Amino acid sequence: MYRQRFLSAKELEDLLMNPSSDEDDEFNQKVDKAIETNVIILPPKNDALSDHEEIDDNVQLLEDVNILPNELAGELELEGILDDLQCEPNDSENASTSQNIASTSKKESTSFQYKLPKWSKSHRVGFSNTPKDASSEKIQAIYNKIGSFNPLQIFELFLDNEIINFIVESTNTYANADRNNLTFKxxxxxxxxFIGIMYFSGLHTVPQLDLYWSNQPVFRCNIIKEAMSRERFKLIKSFLHACDNSTIDPSDKFAKVSTLNNMLNKNFIQFGVFSHHLSIDEQMIPYYGRHSAKMFIRGKPIRFGYKYxxxxxxxxxxxxxxxxxxxSADNSPGFGLGENVVLRLLFNIDVPDQYTVTFDNFFTSHKLIYRLSELGYFATGTVRENRTGKAKLTEPKQMKKQNRGTMDFAFDKENGIAAVRWNDNSIVTVLSNHLMDQPITQAKRFDRKKMKHVNILMPNAIHKYNSTMGGVDLFDNAISNYRIRIRGKKWYWTLLSNALDAALVNxxxxxxxxxxxxxxxxxxxxxxRTYVVDSLLRSSNIPPTHQREGNPNEMVRFDDTKHTIIKMEKRLRCRNCSSQTIFCCKKxxxxxxxxxxxxxHTRTHSS
Structure with a gap:
C-alpha cells in the first residue's frame, strides 16, 4: 500500500487524469499497479473533533459527480492498495516456510504453513470433501420460533428494546452534557x-424536511403531524446519539457508531448462519462531507462515501x-487487505463445512483459498492474473484470440485447488477448493456477427460463482430502494441512517x-416497510385531538398487538357505531x- 498527500484537488485530478509517461517515475508506477485507488478527503485539523458538517439540510447534492470538488477545507490523500505479490519482498521471508498469522479468532491462533502449488492439467479425480447443506433444518427452526410473528414483531427482533434504550440514554447524555439551562429529555x-418518521422519508420523499408538516394539500402528511411536532423532531435530531462521548476510543474512526454496529451485528446473527451459500463484497454508503475514512472510488455507482x-x-x-x-486497521501478517477481510468476516462460523463462500477478485488469492481449505471452508472466487499461484493456464492474450466459450483447467495436486479460465466478454479466472470445470453448462450470449443470441459453453465453477455471488448487491439494492432521505449535519448521520435501514431490510x-x-x-x-412505519407512528402516546382522515391500515387494525383504550380531550363519533364517545384506541x-x-379489532366482524 502507498499513500501520498496533496494540497489541492486540482493537483490530484491532474495526476489521475493525465498520468506521467516517465517510466522512471516510481510513484506513477505504483498508481498504475494499484488494484484499488481511494481518494480520502482529510478534515481540517482544527475541526478534528467536531460532530458537525456545515452543509444545508435542504441542499440536494449531486450523485453523478465525475470530478473532485475544487474547494476543500482539508487536504487530500491518495491511497493505493497494491497486491501482496507487487510489494517488495522481505529478505527474511520465504514463501515455503511457516508464517505466524496474527489471530482475529480462535481459528487463527495456530501457525500456518503455506505449501507451494504443484499444477497439473491431467489431474481430474475431483475433491474428496463436499459442503453439507443444513440450511433447511435451520430455516425450519427459525420458522418454528417466529413464523407466526407479524412484521412489527420481526422488526423488533433486530432493532430491539436494548438498542432503542441505548439510543435514548446516549441522546439524553449528549444533550445535557456541559450545556447550561437545558432540560431536554x-x-x-x-x-x-422518531425512527418511524425516518423510515417514512424513504417511502414518501419531499424536497425539504419542513414540508412533512406542511398544510399544503400537495405535501400534507397527517400521520407525521399527529405523531410528532416539527420542532420536537428537529430537537431530537440535533441531539441524536448512539455513543457516550466521554468513553469513546479516539483511535476508532467510527467510534460514534461502533457500539451500535456491534449490537446490530449481534442481532443479525441471532439465528446463526442459516444459509448454505454466502458471499463477501464491499458496500458503499453515500457521504459527501469531510471525514478521514471517506472514500472516492472511480467507476462505482456511489463514488463518494464510507466503505463497509x-x-x-x-x-x-x-x-x-x-x-x-x-x-490503520489491524491485519494478519502474511495476508493482504482483502484476504484479512474474508478471515475476519468468517469469524462467527463454527461449522465451516456446511457453507460455501464466494467473493470477487479483490479478495481472492491462491494463498487465501489454501488457508480457507485448512480451516475447513469451501471457497470460490474470481482471481487476478498475478494471484493464481502461477497456475498453468492459457495466457489471457492467447485465449482472447480463440472463440468465445473456450476454457482451460489446471489442478493444484499439493493443495487441492482448481483453477478454471474462461473466455467470455473478457477473460475470467476462478480458483476454488470444491468446484471444477465439469459438468459443462451453457450460457446465452448475443453474437454481434450473427445478430442473434447463441449458446456458448460455460464451466461449472463459473456457473456456480454467478449464482451465489450477488448477495451483497441484493442487500445493497434493497437499502437503496427506500433509503432514509432525511439528511443531517454530522459526519456519522449517514452511518446511523444506514444502520436503521439495514435492520429493516434484514x-x-x-x-x-x-x-x-x-x-x-x-x-x-x-x-x-409500510406496515412497520404505520405501526411505529401509530404507537405514540399522543392521543388524537381530531378525527383522522380514513381508516388505519388493516394490518395494524387486526394485528392484536398493543391495542388499548384511553380517554381523549373531547368527544368524537365512534368509528364502529357512529355515536359520541370520549374513548379511543391508543394505537x-x-x-x-x-x-x-x-x-x-376482530377481522371476522369487519366485513
Missing part, C-alpha cells in the same frame, strides 16, 4: 416514533459487516424466508366505544 416511545465489508447470504440477508477505516428478508418455507406469498418490501388513534372495541 427524550424517552423510548419518542425515539420509536459485508458477509451476506446469496439472497441478500446481512450476517456481519465491518467498517473500513483505512490502512427483518424483511427473514420474513420472506419464513413465508417461502411455509409456501406462502411474502410481502413485498414496500408492503413490509389506531380512532374514537371507539369500549363496548365496540373488540368488534372493531
Amino acid at each position: 427524550t424517552n423510548f416511545n419518542e425515539i420509536r416514533t 465489508w459485508d458477509l451476506c447470504s446469496h439472497d441478500g440477508y446481512l450476517y456481519q459487516f465491518i467498517p473500513y477505516g483505512g490502512a 427483518a424483511w428478508k427473514i420474513h420472506g424466508i419464513c413465508k417461502k418455507f411455509a409456501k406462502e406469498t411474502p410481502m413485498s418490501q414496500l408492503e413490509f 389506531c388513534k380512532i374514537p371507539i366505544h369500549p363496548k365496540c372495541f373488540d368488534t372493531y
